[in-house]
Amino acid sequence: MRYSLQRRLLYSYIMVVVLVLACVSAGISLLLREYFLASKQQELVNKGYELGRLVESYNEGRIDQTQFTKLIDSVDAFLDARVWVVDSSRRVVAISTPPGGGIGRGPGVGQGGHGMGRGLGMGQGGHMGPGGYGMGQGNLLARALADRLEPVFGGQVLARSFYHPTYAENMLIVGVPLLKADGTVNGAVILNSPVRGVDEFLRRIYFYIGGLGLAALLLTFFLVRRLASGITRPLRDMQEAAATMARGDYAIRVKADDGDEVGELGRSLNVLAQELGRFVAGTARMEKLRRDFVANISHELRTPLTVIRGYTEALLDGTVQEPREAEKYHRVMRDETVRLEGLINELLDLSRLQSEGTVLAMEKIPLAAIADSVVSLLTPRAEQAGVALALETGGETAVNGNGDRLTQLLLILLDNALKFTPPGGKVTAGVIRSGDEVRLQVTDTGSGIAREDLPFIWERFYKGDKSHGRTAAGTGLGLAIAREIVARHGARAEVASELGKGSTFTVYFPAG
Numbered sequence: 001m002r003y004s005l006q007r008r009l010l011y012s013y014i015m016v017v018v019l020v021l022a023c024v025s026a027g028i029s030l031l032l033r034e035y036f037l038a039s040k041q042q043e044l045v046n047k048g049y050e051l052g053r054l055v056e057s058y059n060e061g062r063i064d065q066t067q068f069t070k071l072i073d074s075v076d077a078f079l080d081a082r083v084w085v086v087d088s089s090r091r092v093v094a095i096s097t098p099p100g101g102g103i104g105r106g107p108g109v110g111q112g113g114h115g116m117g118r119g120l121g122m123g124q125g126g127h128m129g130p131g132g133y134g135m136g137q138g139n140l141l142a143r144a145l146a147d148r149l150e151p152v153f154g155g156q157v158l159a160r161s162f163y164h165p166t167y168a169e170n171m172l173i174v175g176v177p178l179l180k181a182d183g184t185v186n187g188a189v190i191l192n193s194p195v196r197g198v199d200e201f202l203r204r205i206y207f208y209i210g211g212l213g214l215a216a217l218l219l220t221f222f223l224v225r226r227l228a229s230g231i232t233r234p235l236r237d238m239q240e241a242a243a244t245m246a247r248g249d250y251a252i253r254v255k256a257d258d259g260d261e262v263g264e265l266g267r268s269l270n271v272l273a274q275e276l277g278r279f280v281a282g283t284a285r286m287e288k289l290r291r292d293f294v295a296n297i298s299h300e301l302r303t304p305l306t307v308i309r310g311y312t313e314a315l316l317d318g319t320v321q322e323p324r325e326a327e328k329y330h331r332v333m334r335d336e337t338v339r340l341e342g343l344i345n346e347l348l349d350l351s352r353l354q355s356e357g358t359v360l361a362m363e364k365i366p367l368a369a370i371a372d373s374v375v376s377l378l379t380p381r382a383e384q385a386g387v388a389l390a391l392e393t394g395g396e397t398a399v400n401g402n403g404d405r406l407t408q409l410l411l412i413l414l415d416n417a418l419k420f421t422p423p424g425g426k427v428t429a430g431v432i433r434s435g436d437e438v439r440l441q442v443t444d445t446g447s448g449i450a451r452e453d454l455p456f457i458w459e460r461f462y463k464g465d466k467s468h469g470r471t472a473a474g475t476g477l478g479l480a481i482a483r484e485i486v487a488r489h490g491a492r493a494e495v496a497s498e499l500g501k502g503s504t505f506t507v508y509f510p511a512g
Helices: 005-059 065-079 135-144 146-154 196-246 261-316 323-354 367-385 403-419 451-456 478-488
Strands: 082-087 092-095 158-164 169-179 185-194 363-366 388-394 398-401 426-434 437-444 492-498 502-510
Touching: 005 065, 005 082, 005 158, 005 169, 005 185, 005 196, 065 082, 065 092, 146 158, 146 169, 146 185, 169 196, 196 261, 261 323, 323 478, 363 367, 363 403, 367 388, 367 398, 367 403, 367 426, 367 437, 398 403, 398 502, 403 426, 403 437, 403 478, 403 502, 478 492
Parallel strands: 388 426
Antiparallel strands: 082 092, 082 185, 158 169, 169 185, 363 398, 426 437, 437 502, 492 502
């Protein structure tokens, strides 16, 4: 079964919280148990020494049996610990009676008490009293625990916790040896304290920890659910965005406002969508240009070839016999051949410029001098067309470039300006130094370029005349060649135009 990321995060956090609570609960319970048992043990050891002094007072006759009995019973009630007084022969000579009965004293010999005579080892055997054991029964129980109590009779303080067969429950056993003046053991005081109080306290602790743990789990559930939702929601959005992109829609964007890794992933996905959109758009555009190029070159080649073939057949089959008519046909065939040759040369020239293996010989060239030469070359043509052609220069205009290609660039720009400027118009070429750049500018007062055509004028075979008719001036390769020349010189070009008012082509060269 597959679980969502949100559910896996939820289960993982809850499992961690449960494990932490379990470990903390176990650790706290052990520490508390050890702490309370150690405190109780120290208290019993202190009381054991005090009882030792009490037994010594009894043996020396400073207190009587009744007083001694009341004192050990009061210690029992105060400590909630059964007091056993054992002589050196491991014989129980006194056992306290807890409030409400239990292991208690039976009627002793002559006194109705513990059956205890004066001094340890001097008491007489007793019998079972109401609600308790007599001394004889106590001695049997003491002998049953002899192995566990043996360290006390070696002079050591005993402190152990185990199941006490006499009381049928877990007890904390503390034994304090009774020493004579010469250091020998004269008996022991054994205090038996039930640990059920500690266990009850720990059970309450477990109850409180369980309640707090349940509250923590509920709080964790809501917090982790909110946290997991905050993580998985943008991931789901990204998944949907990726699926949308796979269907070809690259306009999709995901919300990526967070500054964490998820937000960074979202921003990366948005960048990927944007770049893919550009790539696909560029690929579609290149495909369109390829198709247009094939269509354009086919059109440009087919037209002159069709004319040449038709005229040639007319001359060969005798359709045209008049010398003047035949001369006209020959002239048209020559013009189409020249046009076809020019088209092929421009295609080859453009291919060379676009080839990475072509290296232009660069040198420091005064751009104003090249502009003056080209303007002088085209002035007769401008005069014949009734167009005023002028040159404006200013400042040091040297650039690092190739003279032939810069001349070709100016010829292309001025040729286009003259083609589309009607009689009475004006074409101005300007070469001016501006800061760290030399600005070449060609301005005309011609027909202008439509706004929607401006982004495409640098493409091969692109013409404002969409019909590609025979009346369209040029082959449409000039500005494509100009763009490559500009790029090869590390320059940049800008075009501003308005229909009916003219155009301005500006090229910015780094100053040489």
